[in-house]
Amino acid sequence: MAAKAPIEDISEDARNMEVSPPKDWAAGVPGVLHSMIPGIKEMGAGRALTLLTDMNQKDGFDCMSCAWADPDHRKTFEFCENGAKAVTWEATPVTIPTSFWAQNSISSLSGKSEYWLGMQGRLIEPVYKPKGKDHYEPISWDDAFALIADRLKAMDSPDEATFYTSGRTANETAFIYQLMARNLGTNNLPDCSNMCHESTGKAMGEVIGIGKNTIAYKDFGKADLIIVMGQNPGTNHPRMLTALEECKDNGGKIVAINTLHEAGLSRYKNPQRVRGIIGHGTGLADQYMLIRAGGDGWLMKAISKKVLEAEDAAPGTVLDHAFLEEHCQGLEEFREHVKDLDNDMVLKATGLTQAEIDELADRYLHSERVIITWAMGLTQHHDAVSIIKEVINLLLLRGNMGKPGAGASPIRGHSNVQGDRTMGIWEQMPEKFLAGLDREFGISVPREHGYDVVKSVTAMQEGKTKVWMAMGGNMVSAVSDTHAAEDGFSKVGLNVQVSTKLNRNHLTVGDEALILPVLGRTEIDMQATGEQSLSVEDSVCAIHATKGKVKPISSLLKSEVAVVVGIARALWGDDGPIDWAGFEKNYDTIRDHIEAVIPGFTDFNKRLRQDHGFVLPHGPRDSRTFPTKTGKAMITVNDLEYIERPEGRLLLQSMRAHDQFNTTIYSLDDRYRGIKKSRRVIFVNPDDLKELGIADGAIVDVHSEYSDGVDRVVRAFKAVSYPTSRGCAATYFPEGNPLVPLGLTAMGSNTPASKSVVIRLEPASVPAGR
């Protein structure tokens, strides 16, 4: 298909920003129309309609915009506004022509915004940047594979290579990708999960034995109470609003706990319903708690204390004694510990009133089936692991786990981030899995843990990384401390990026670099034995197939599976113990190996072809069996932190706007928050602005403060008065990432603490601009 003219760059000057009051409702018809217009305009009505009606359907493809679960009864349009944006972004007919690479040097492209880069269209041919050159140039697939194999073989140790994964990669690709890394001899398998729900995995893994959601989709409709913490579903998991609405329809209540007022948590206009189209929609949150950043663990502990006090006042009636006795341990230590909880500290750390806390306690005590959901507002703090353990403590006290309508529900981000972990994308996979690989393939994989994301940046900075490969993603923009990451990437010998669209990581490279363009989820994947399907795992452990529907945008594209196989065959030929060539011909063969190595995948190929796939076994959810060290769920004593905010400083979080998918920027607007035409914004509570003597709308520089004394700064942001809790401020990711120190990570999970950075605002030192 001929390349169309790409979209022009647009100024990101904060002075262009248009600010209006935030909305108090989400979705509805404007949302869906918003989503369909760009698709229809760009792709033509036929292609757009095929894609939008095949999305999240049996025999269709899985939406790549989040890991939200599919309901049993799917509608014709089972997608949301942001899913539609993701699809149109990928399936655009705009492509990057060969001439682009000669016309644009890497240095000149580095000056472009992430938005502009993404809008240049799909990558359609492999390109190579030789040492000493400032341009990419076309290269054949065979030469690219040979070059990668050559550089990998030239390394002194397999640990000089690192293999990153972004969580959109399907199960089959992820499985053979980690197999390639481990067969080479390294566990350097960092992934986006290290920056995302790692704190959840760590906390839940320790206390209940598994890091995954303990509920099924249907439980949302059965809950009496759903507490949504540190999550903005109206933007990031819009189809979850339907599940929340189901809860309300059945008489359930919803409590939102957030540092900001988010439109999607207040009111939802379901476009599939008459009252969502013409009426006021459904009011969602019955209680909205505007909490201080990082205060959630204190709140959970305070509610737990109330639960224990209620039990003392009416013994035998409040706790779920049968559950606690049979399945849990640690109650007595916890009971002693919370007795000493300092109520003044709770009020200070949460910024809430006693009445608000009492109201939540009351709701919890009067609900028999409670679900607590959470996302990045809990996982990206220095003591995130402890905060999440406090969530589990509260649930366990009243047996809210492993029964209908109740449980712990971490809502995953990338559409297959959970599946990638199941497939072995982790720098610290347990012995059982590694031994399984050895047995299945007759090989011997390494046991020493590899680098996670943060450690991989340090290794690059220290010059220890000769070959970097990324299966999707844009780590240089996604990780904290952008300048440290740029420094690291500039020291890598060969940078191999497997991608669909151009991004910052292609321009932040060392000596040599390759961009390998691949099929997206929407495109038909044709191999020697016919059209192939892949599989993914959603947030509630359901495995289902995903199959591309439209003709690939270029005949030069390979599937991600074919790229891994190409490299592996260039490395080891066809005579080794692993039949790489067979994987590419027929993905069923990969699934047979997955079945042999990973529990829960019995009859994988057969069950994948059944209607909705299947659900992986889950001890706590299915039978209240807890695969922890002791076989019991652990109620734990956790020390919580209070992040001090020195005089004149604020606590900054960096979050997503409505028109972005992580580092992919669809537009410069954030409709629900009333922001248009620029993303260089910092939201501040009006009283804090007053106290700091900063006018609403002033252009400021934002400096972060950290123990290493480095002055990290982003310049020329517009300070906008906004309903956020006192002392807390918010900006967008990735623009805010230069402010997050690489060393500021969650204890135990090493996840960048992107939601609690101490900052100060100063008058802008340079004119507004990019």
Ligand SMILES: Nc1nc2c(c(=O)[nH]1)N[C@H]1C(S)=C(S)[C@@H](COP(=O)(O)OP(=O)(O)OC[C@H]3O[C@@H](n4cnc5c(=O)[nH]c(N)nc54)[C@H](O)[C@@H]3O)O[C@H]1N2
């Ligand atoms: N459209 C779209 N969908 C997406 C994504 C996207 O970028 N765009 N990204 C995907 C990915 S990878 C992920 S991980 C998810 C992310 O989904 P979310 O976690 O919803 O993403 P964030 O924008 O980081 O929002 C964090 C929320 O937590 C709140 N918050 C911040 N700090 C605190 C705190 O200390 N306590 C409490 N209670 N609240 C706090 C913020 O105000 C915000 O509402 O979404 C996925 N889906």
Ligand SMILES: Nc1nc2c(c(=O)[nH]1)N[C@H]1C(S)=C(S)[C@@H](COP(=O)(O)OP(=O)(O)OC[C@H]3O[C@@H](n4cnc5c(=O)[nH]c(N)nc54)[C@H](O)[C@@H]3O)O[C@H]1N2
């Ligand atoms: N400050 C701050 N930083 C954060 C966060 C935050 O809340 N605040 N959130 C963190 C979280 S939760 C996450 S998950 C990470 C995300 O980190 P990443 O997963 O690394 O980043 P993405 O922006 O999702 O990656 C986008 C790129 O993936 C490629 N891509 C898209 N589709 C495909 C495909 O089908 N195949 C291939 N091969 N490539 C594809 C495109 O080239 C695109 O540019 O960021 C983290 N960083």
Ligand SMILES: [Mo]
């Ligand atoms: Mo994520």
